[in-house]
Amino acid sequence: MNLTGARWVAVAGVAALTIIVVVLASLALQRSRGETAAQPNPVPSFTLGVTTPTPTPTPEAPSPAPPASRADERFLTTGSAVWWRGVAGQCGVTEPLIERSDDGGATWTDVTPRYLGVGQVMAMSAFTAADAEMVAAVGPDCEVQALRTYTDGQFWEPYPEVLAASRYLDAVDPGVVIVAGEPLPAPCPVPTGLRASGDVVALICDGTPHRWIDGSWQPIEVAGATALAATPPSLLIAHTDAACPGLAITEVADTTALMGCLPETDPAAPLAITRDGEAIRAWSGDSVSEVAAL
Numbered sequence: 386m387n388l389t390g391a392r393w394v395a396v397a398g399v400a401a402l403t404i405i406v407v408v409l410a411s412l413a414l415q416r417s418r419g420e421t422a423a424q425p426n427p428v429p430s431f432t433l434g435v436t437t438p439t440p441t442p443t444p445e446a447p448s449p450a451p452p453a454s455r456a457d458e459r460f461l462t463t464g465s466a467v468w469w470r471g472v473a474g475q476c477g478v479t480e481p482l483i484e485r486s487d488d489g490g491a492t493w494t495d496v497t498p499r500y501l502g503v504g505q506v507m508a509m510s511a512f513t514a515a516d517a518e519m520v521a522a523v524g525p526d527c528e529v530q531a532l533r534t535y536t537d538g539q540f541w542e543p544y545p546e547v548l549a550a551s552r553y554l555d556a557v558d559p560g561v562v563i564v565a566g567e568p569l570p571a572p573c574p575v576p577t578g579l580r581a582s583g584d585v586v587a588l589i590c591d592g593t594p595h596r597w598i599d600g601s602w603q604p605i606e607v608a609g610a611t612a613l614a615a616t617p618p619s620l621l622i623a624h625t626d627a628a629c630p631g632l633a634i635t636e637v638a639d640t641t642a643l644m645g646c647l648p649e650t651d652p653a654a655p656l657a658i659t660r661d662g663e664a665i666r667a668w669s670g671d672s673v674s675e676v677a678a679l
Contacts, residue, residue, distance in 0.1 A: 456473055456474055456505075458472070460509035460519075461657035461666065463659055463666065467514070467516075468486045469483070469538075471519065482497055490673040496539065498538075501532070503523050504522045505522040506519050506520070507519075507520045507522070507554055549566050552565070552586050560573070562576075564597075572590050576589060577589050578612055580614055580620075582616065583615070583618075585620055588613070589612075594607055607622050607624050611624060614658045614665075616660045619636050621635070622634070622637060623667065629648065631648045631649055631650040634676050645676040650670075651670075
């Protein structure tokens with residue numbers, strides 16, 4: 386083969402090799418594109434302008450306040466010379482407390498008749514300037530007696546005729562009101578704060594005062610009541626009211642009148658109120674104070 390022929394053979398070989406390389410590269414590129422297309426892309430997400438809010442937990446209603454303990458019930462009564470106060474206690478469980486003051490509530494003396502085995506107080510009142518009486522459960526059997534003292538609380542004696550005329554909540558079943566020795570159903574299962582004087586007999590059911598009128602219990606439209614005082618012909622009611630911080634005192638008779646406020650009084654704390662002449666007094670915490678007139 387001459388030189389010219391050899392050159393043509395070389396050129397032809399290079400051309401063929403080039404064609405083969407181009408074909409192989411093209412096949413490789415197509416295969417790569419096919420594999421890429423075979424792998425699905427992530428599905429895009431879109432916000433359409435409406436955002437679903439995170440649910441807000443529904444607030445739970447507060448638990449109802451527990452019923453007032455009868456053992457913590459307070460009594461306050463004033464004679465012109467001596468004041469008396471007491472904590473009810475619970476027969477066989479919590480000892481009651483009876484105290485007297487002869488200096489207008491500045492100091493108090495414990496006169497609880499423990500020697501009688503007094504176990505619970507259901508009613509208390511001053512019946513003279515210096516003497517007091519109470520209805521109490523006495524002895525191991527919690528026998529109900531009306532006790533009077535004429536000796537500044539040093540000695541107490543039972544008076545059956547006083548018991549026969551007394552009004553009080555039954556020591557065992559508070560849903561029963563004893564009136565002149567006869568049981569009457571209360572307007573609710575667990576009433577509190579019964580007070581009676583003359584023809585005024587009233588108690589509290591779930592914060593609503595009820596008064597015994599013409600043979601039935603009549604509710605009084607005063608909410609949030611915590612304590613009562615029977616002051617014939619009217620009834621004093623301690624209760625919560627927007628007009629007063631702490632507690633308000635309202636007098637209910639033929640008309641209803643807001644009498645004053647107890648601004649430092651905790652509505653949830655045990656309380657006793659009474660009328661002392663023209664003044665209204667309240668026992669809350671450790672002290673007896675006069676209601677601030679409006």
